[in-house]
């Protein structure tokens with residue numbers, strides 16, 4: 231099912247599509263299509279291309295060096311980028327810390343951080359969660375003490391995605407132990423190579439390494455890295471998480487995966503006919519396609535009211551819940567599509583790190599790991615239970 | 628239906644559970660999986676000594692003449708510990724087929740060795756384009772003098788790596804036949820890899836593999852019925868195993884709900900999590916019932932009734948496995964996804980079982996047919 235955009239939006243889409251087709255190396259595109267990991271170098275390479283052609287940081291206004299697009303253009307951009315299998319942008323810098331800087335950063339901070347975020351010279355990671363502070367983020371314990379010209383930080387963060395690639399981190403730290411939990415938190419930004427920072431890998435059940443534990447032992451964070459006012463970090467974090475949730479819906483990506491699923495199921499035979507032609511399977515795909523179309527229209531509807539000055543509230547929670555459920559369903563169906571070839575679990579192969587010929591269909595190797603890891607989308611960025619709690623609360627329940 | 632364990636079954640359950648508890652801890656298992664062999668030769672010997680490998684075999688063949696229900700108790704316990712030894716491939720599939728279809732000479736040559744832990748088997752039926760079908764195969768066996776010449780590619784063959792003998796299905800002049808192929812025969816290539824559940828499987832290719840007339844297992848052109856019976860045994864066994872796996876996973880999750888605190892209370896105090904846990908327990912109970920049905924029907928000669936029962940079980944257990952597996956990960960939060968924590972391994976096992984011996988769609992269609 232294809233939705234049609236207004237004429238200008240269509241032209242805009244074609245312009246982006248032409249750019250990606252001309253500039254995105256086939257090898258990187260293939261990795262995205264087959265759920266393989268994009269290396270740091272590839273990510274930076276692609277970011278530089280985006281910068282060069284004026285397509286980087288799509289959510290930024292002109293004032294901050296972005297393209298200043300409206301919400302519909304942003305949607306179209308995400309849609310085409312995903313459709314063409316461009317590497318998804320790393321959200322931590324451009325979509326998470328940058329909006330906080332726009333809101334409360336000093337002119338010096340903006341001048342220093344934003345250009346480097348834009349080029350990915352500053353590769354950020356997010357230091358929020360701790361072993362004891364997951365859904366209950368406000369209970370975080372990592373401690374920072376005011377030492378005049380710097381904050382001294384001690385404690386531990388966990389689940390730090392891509393900390394092994396990052397050279398910068400933004401953190402929530404406890405700066406007042408007497409105040410209410412939410413009122414004693416400060417947001418800090420600092421380099422990952424400061425003395426006293428240790429990063430340890432966490433290997434996940436797909437065999438991959440994307441998350442880490444990050445330890446701070448008397449780390450001296452210069453005051454320049456303090457964002458906004460001390461003890462106001464919670465307010466800034468909420469701003470940031472709103473952005474995280476909207477991006478986790480990944481509608482464009484799901485549209486691409488749906489096409490991928492159909493192609494895959496057309497190649498797979500079942501009882502002598504393509505799986506895609508089997509009634510039961512076809513109907514399951516159709517049900518998913520309908521749900522995805524509804525989600526996309528919902529997103530467009532939200533965008534159109536946002537343009538009229540209505541500020542998005544629980545819509546972000548809605549998009550996150552539905553978007554994540556659809557992503558999970560897609561991985562389930564893709565795994566089903568390859569049948570017994572979903573079993574081989576040569577984890578290196580799944581993540582694209584060996585040169586042996588594939589076992590079974592080329593794409594099969596990544597589908598098991600992808601299914602397993604996609605369970606995370608209903609856990610991170612605020613679990614779906616937490617999202618539903620928020621919606622219920624907004625309903626006055 | 629018999630809802631209580633016999634004395635023998637009670638004893639077997641105690642034995643197998645004790646073994647799993649004492650010998651299959653998280654670290655112990657990790658070492659076994661990482662070893663060159665991919666399973667424990669030492670444990671295999673112990674299974675033999677405890678009589679687990681010959682449980683179902685005749686006394687004449689070194690077994691103890693037990694039933695599939697007896698075996699089911701052991702397999703369920705193995706599921707509790709995520710056991711990786713090639714028990715399914717050797718005992719459930721291989722020995723089951725030889726018992727059913729083998730000549731007296733073949734039984735004498737193979738079964739006592741299986742019972743003694745001296746021979747392992749694998750069943751090679753799947754092919755790149757066969758999906759879960761037993762018939763849609765391209766591997767061929769051509770008459771060649773007094774023997775046969777095998778050519779073809781077998782996909783995701785469970786336990787091929789450790790097997791001494793591979794039982795392969797192949798197309799013959801008028802149907803499908805089974806052949807006993809020594810793993811080290813000339814022209815046999817075995818490319819081994821771990822499956823998602825840490826058991827090993829392989830792509831097996833036959834390149835002009837020559838076998839004698841005595842390699843034919845069961846009637847020429849008429850192996851399909853035997854093969855179907857073997858796959859039903861496999862499906863029944865994987866259901867038993869999954870039941871053990873989901874029972875432990877539910878225990879783990881329940882325990883986690885009581886101990887993990889967020890917002891100043893155990894997360895098990897949140898009603899939405901309570902309800903999900905309740906659904907997971909219901910799913911386990913539904914699976915338990917159908918596992919019993921499957922175990923009772925696994926060796927039935929009436930192929931139609933057997934197929935109905937086994938397919939019904941595979942659908943229900945598959946559904947339960949998804950409810951329990953996905954639920955467990957969600958309720959654990961991030962920790963459920965790390966390799967150093969036990970829950971994720973149970974989830975992987977439950978995910979893998981769906982793709983073995985026919986998935987829900989396959990069995991739903993077979994049941995409804």
Ligand SMILES: Cc1cc2nc3c(=O)[nH]c(=O)nc-3n(C[C@H](O)[C@H](O)[C@H](O)COP(=O)(O)OP(=O)(O)OC[C@H]3O[C@@H](n4cnc5c(N)ncnc54)[C@H](O)[C@@H]3O)c2cc1C
Pocket residue numbers: 355356357358359361363364365366388389390391392441606609610611612613614615616619887889890894897899900957958959960961962964
């Ligand atoms: C792969 C991965 C990448 C991540 N990347 C990052 C990162 O880069 N930076 C970062 O800071 N964090 C990151 N996270 C952490 C992520 O945000 C947390 O996992 C998430 O907040 C949930 O916390 P938790 O895992 O501790 O689960 P818990 O909070 O312990 O939750 C366990 C279960 O309890 C439920 N629950 C908790 N409270 C309630 C409630 N009040 N009502 C109902 N149900 C409730 C949850 O929904 C869940 O089902 C990542 C996590 C993963 C797994």
